[in-house]
Amino acid sequence: MAEGGKGLTIYFAPMEGMTDGILRQTHHRIFGGVDVYCLPFHKLTQSLSLLTREERDIAPEENEGLNVLPQALTRDPEQLSAWLYYVSECGYSCADLNLGCPSPTVTKRGRGSGMLQDPGYLRTFLDRLFSNTLPVSLSVKTRIGYESPEEWPELADLFADYPFAHVTIHARTTREQYTGAVHPEAFELALRKGIPHPVYNGDLRTVEDVRAFEERFPAAEAVMIGRGLLADPALGRRIRGGKEASEEELRNWYTALYEGWRDRFDRTIALGRIKKLMEWPSEGDIRRKRLLRRADNIESCISAVLGE
Structure with missing residues (x-):
């Protein structure tokens, strides 16, 4: 190996x-x-x-x-x-x-x-x-x-x-x-x-x-x-020895997912899915989870999960 x-x-x-x-x-x-x-x-x-x-x-x-x-x-x-x-x-x-x-x-x-x-x-x-x-x-x-x-x-x-x-x-x-x-x-x-x-x-x-x-x-x-x-x-x-995710990559990741789900379903479903996904990188961080629960748009979700 x-x-x-x-x-x-x-x-x-x-x-x-x-x-x-x-x-x-x-x-x-x-x-x-x-x-x-x-x-x-x-x-x-x-x-x-x-x-x-x-x-x-x-x-x-x-x-x-x-x-x-x-x-x-x-x-x-x-x-x-x-x-x-x-x-x-x-x-x-x-x-x-x-x-x-x-x-x-x-x-x-x-x-x-x-x-x-x-x-x-x-x-x-x-x-x-x-x-x-x-x-x-x-x-x-x-x-x-x-x-x-x-x-x-x-x-x-x-x-x-x-x-x-x-x-x-x-x-x-x-x-x-x-x-x-x-x-x-x-x-x-x-x-x-x-x-x-x-x-x-x-x-x-x-x-x-x-x-x-x-x-x-x-x-x-x-x-x-x-x-x-x-x-x-x-x-x-x-x-495999590659680099960590950059902030730009993470922003692009969450934005692309939100837009894809919004276009396929609707805004409410897309926001719900993004919030569910963001629970994993926010695990154990009470402040981020609280901000994420309050977020009502993709930008505030991204700010919450990235700790901005």
Whole structure:
């Protein structure tokens, strides 16, 4: 692996309502440093009809010049297989199965990380899926268990048995959601078990976090980062040895996002999205958060988040 993160593949984690085509294109243009932009999941139905926003998000023109990874949420192998043909027709060569979403509205239906509660059914699901030649490569994103990390060894054995393009491992259980300590030892087990091309996900917020990860796991090939890139959009570039975000870049970033969302939706939605995004770089700063709540236009939002 190249020194200082240069050899790591960096995935930008999907975040529904945030990492749409406007954000992806704007981030790529201003900051770069990301290899793959992951699309928010499509929630598959029996009719395979997609929401308007889902059709727009996967459209080739929405992702021109980007390397993107479409993602689906389903527990039906026939649904997933049919969707993979749709992904292929859109011109993509790889897609992702979401077994990581911990939302109760998803898991109570046995989808997302809810499928981890029943490894027997999950194996049957994957057997049926891989019994036929797939039109595109398939990757998967998973948690390390539903209730406890002690579930991970059985799940790791399961994932190692299938020809996934890669396996993204969010090093928390479903019950842990997005809080509390991660379990990096689960990634170590994935490497030992021979899980194909494991990708680490979980609390990589800074360059120092990534350096510590690389030191602990020198054989690692890839990481997925979400909140860290929302807090510091130059993080991918910095991991590769590039410069920090300048004030001018940050101004251009927030302004371009606001204008893009305003033109696609309306001013109210655009301002709401910008404020939500700005919560990440303002985390822990009570004054900035207070100013951000009071802001009623993009300029006052930018002034608040930049501490002016």
